Amino acid sequence: xxxxxxxxxxxxxxxxxxxxxxxxxxxxxxxxxxxxxxxxxxxxxxxxxxxxxxxxxxxxxxxxxxxxxxxxxxxxxxxxxxxxxxxxxxxxxxxxxxxxxxxxxxxxxxxxxxxxxxxxxxxxxxxxxxxxxxxxxxxxxxxxxxxxxxxxxxxxxxxxxxxxxxxxxxxxxxxxxxxxxxxxxxxxxxxxxxxxxxxxxxxxxxxxxxxxxxxxxxxxxxxxxxxxxxxxxxxxxxxxxxxxxxxxxxxxxxxxxxxxxxxxxxxxxxxxxxxxxxxxxxxxxxxxxxxxxxxxxxxxxxxxxxxxxxxxxxxxxxxxxxxxxxxxxxxxxxxxxxxxxxxxxxxxxxxxxxxxxxxxxxxxxxxxxxxxxx
Amino acid sequence: xxxxxxxxxxxxxxxxxxxxxxxxxxxxxxxxxxxxxxxxxxxxxxxxxxxxxxxxxxxxxxxxxxxxxxxxxxxxxxxxxxxxxxxxxxxx
Ligand code: SF4
Ligand code: SF4
Numbered sequence: 015x016x017x018x019x020x021x022x023x024x025x026x027x028x029x030x031x032x033x034x035x036x037x038x039x040x041x042x043x044x045x046x047x048x049x050x051x052x053x054x055x056x057x058x059x060x061x062x063x064x065x066x067x068x069x070x071x072x073x074x075x076x077x078x079x080x081x082x083x084x085x086x087x088x089x090x091x092x093x094x095x096x097x098x099x100x101x102x103x104x105x106x107x108x109x110x111x112x113x114x115x116x117x118x119x120x121x122x123x124x125x126x127x128x129x130x131x132x133x134x135x136x137x138x139x140x141x142x143x144x145x146x147x148x149x150x151x152x153x154x155x156x157x158x159x160x161x162x163x164x165x166x167x168x169x170x171x172x173x174x175x176x177x178x179x180x181x182x183x184x185x186x187x188x189x190x191x192x193x194x195x196x197x198x199x200x201x202x203x204x205x206x207x208x209x210x211x212x213x214x215x216x217x218x219x220x221x222x223x224x225x226x227x228x229x230x231x232x233x234x235x236x237x238x239x240x241x242x243x244x245x246x247x248x249x250x251x252x253x254x255x256x257x258x259x260x261x262x263x264x265x266x267x268x269x270x271x272x273x274x275x276x277x278x279x280x281x282x283x284x285x286x287x288x289x290x291x292x293x294x295x296x297x298x299x300x301x302x303x304x305x306x307x308x309x310x311x312x313x314x315x316x317x318x319x320x321x322x323x324x325x326x327x328x329x330x331x332x333x334x335x336x337x338x339x340x341x342x343x344x345x346x347x348x349x350x351x352x353x354x355x356x357x358x359x360x361x362x363x364x365x366x367x368x369x370x371x372x373x374x375x376x377x378x379x380x381x382x383x384x385x386x387x388x
Numbered sequence: 389x390x391x392x393x394x395x396x397x398x399x400x401x402x403x404x405x406x407x408x409x410x411x412x413x414x415x416x417x418x419x420x421x422x423x424x425x426x427x428x429x430x431x432x433x434x435x436x437x438x439x440x441x442x443x444x445x446x447x448x449x450x451x452x453x454x455x456x457x458x459x460x461x462x463x464x465x466x467x468x469x470x471x472x473x474x475x476x477x478x479x480x
Contacts, residue, residue: 018411018412020423065411066411067411068409068411068412070409070416070418070423071418071421071422071423096407096409098405098418098419098423100420100421122403122405122418122420123403123420123421159402161402161403161419161420163420163421189403189420189474190420190421232472232474235474237421
C-alpha cells in the first residue's frame with residue numbers, strides 16, 4: 015500500500031515583489047511552463063482531492079500568495095475541508111484588513127519571512143524595500159490572534175545576525191522562528207558561491223542557537239534547518255520521496271518536493287490533465303524513487319537508509335547530474351568530493367579575504383535570460 | 389509526577405485543532421507545521437478536556453466511563469507530553 019500524503023504545498027503564483035537571491039523557485043519561473051495559473055475552481059478541486067487522499071496540512075505559498083485576489087476564497091475552502099492552513103508570505107503591502115479577512119475565512123497560521131534583523135540588510139537581501147511592511151504585519155498577526163512563525167533563510171551575509179533575529183522574534187511574541195540554512199536549489203544553487211557560509215560562521219551561529227534555546231525554554235521554538243553541505247550525512251529529504259509530501263506549482267504540475275521540477279529526467283503530470291489521486295499513486299515521477307528498490311550502493315546496504323532515504327534526489331541531480339545516485343552530501347557517496355570542493359573554495363576565499371561573488375537577484379528579466387541560455 | 393496539580397484545568401492550545409480524520413479513521417491534533425495522529429485512548433482523553441473540568445474531574449469521568457481505576461498516570465502522561473510541546477495548556 016502506498017503511503018497517504020499529509021502535506022500539500024500550494025504554490026499559488028510565482029509572481030513576487032521581492033527578489034531574494036536564495037529563492038527556491040525554479041530559475042525559469044517567468045517562462046511559459048509556469049505562466050497559466052490555476053483558477054480558483056482548479057485550486058479548490060486540488061484541495062478537495064488532496065484532502066480525500068489524506069492531506070491535513072496545507073501551505074499557501076509562492077511566489078507571493080497574497081497577490082492572488084482569491085486567497086480568501088481558497089482559505090475558506092481549505093477551512094471547510096478541515097485542512098490546517100498556513101500562509102507563507104513576505105508580507106509586502108499586507109494590510110491588517112487583509113489579514114483580518116483571512117482570519118475570518120479560517121486561516122490557521124501565518125509565516126512571515128524576514129531577510130535580516132534590520133531594515134538596511136533585510137531590504138538589501140530582499141532587493142525590495144519591505145522591512146517596514148514585515149514588522150507591521152508581524153504585529154497585526156499577533157493582534158489578530160494567529161500563531162506566528164518568523165521565517166529566515168540563513169547564508170553568508172546574515173548568519174552573524176542570528177541572535178538579533180531570535181530577539182526580534184521573541185519581542186514579537188512569535189511561536190516559532192525557523193532559521194533555515196540555505197538549501198541549494200533554484201536560485202540558491204545558481205547563487206551558491208555568493209551565499210555559501212564559512213564553517214566558522216556556522217559554528218558561531220549554532221552556538222548562539224543552543225544558548226538561546228537554553229534561555230528561552232519553551233517560550234519560543236527555534237527551528238534550525240541544517241546546512242547539509244557541512245554535514246556528514248544527508249537530510250531525510252521530504253520524509254522520503256512520495257511518502258508524505260507534494261507540491262503543486264502555479265500552473266498545476268505536481269512535484270514530490272518544491273525543487274523536483276528541475277529533474278529533467280522525470281516527467282511531471284499536471285492536475286489539469288490527470289486526477290491528483292492518479293498522480294500520487296500511479297505516476298512515474300512519484301513512483302520512481304518511492305521506497306527502497308531504486309537505491310544504488312552505498313545506500314542499498316546501508317543501515318541509515320531507513321532514516322534518510324538516501325538523501326535528496328534533487329541534490330543528486332543538481333550536483334552529480336543523476337537523480338538516481340546517493341546524495342553527494344553523504345560522506346559515503348563516491349561523489350562527496352564535489353561538495354567538498356565547493357566548501358573548500360569558500361574557505362579559501364574567506365581566508366584570503368576575497369570579496370565574495372555577486373549574486374543574481376531573483377527577478378523576471380533574469381529568469382527569462384537564464385531560461386533563454388538553457 | 390505531572391507538573392500540573394489535580395485542580396489544574398487542561399485545554400487544547402488555541403494554535404492547535406483536534407479533529408476527526410475520515411481517511412485514517414483517527415482523531416488528529418493539528419498545529420503549526422505538525423500533527424499528532426491520536427490513538428483511541430488519546431482522543432478520548434483530549435475529548436473531555438473542555439477547558440472547564442479539572443484534571444481530577446477528567447480522570448474521574450474517564451474512570452467512570454470505562455469502569456476502570458488508576459487511569460491518572462496515563463492521562464497525565466498524554467497531557468504532559470502535549471503540554472511540553474505547547475499543545476495543551478493548564479489553566480487555573
Ligand atoms: S524567497 Fe523571496 S523572492 Fe522567492 S518567493 Fe519568497 S519572498 Fe519571493
Ligand atoms: S549511504 Fe545512503 S543511506 Fe547511507 S547514509 Fe549515505 S545517503 Fe544515507
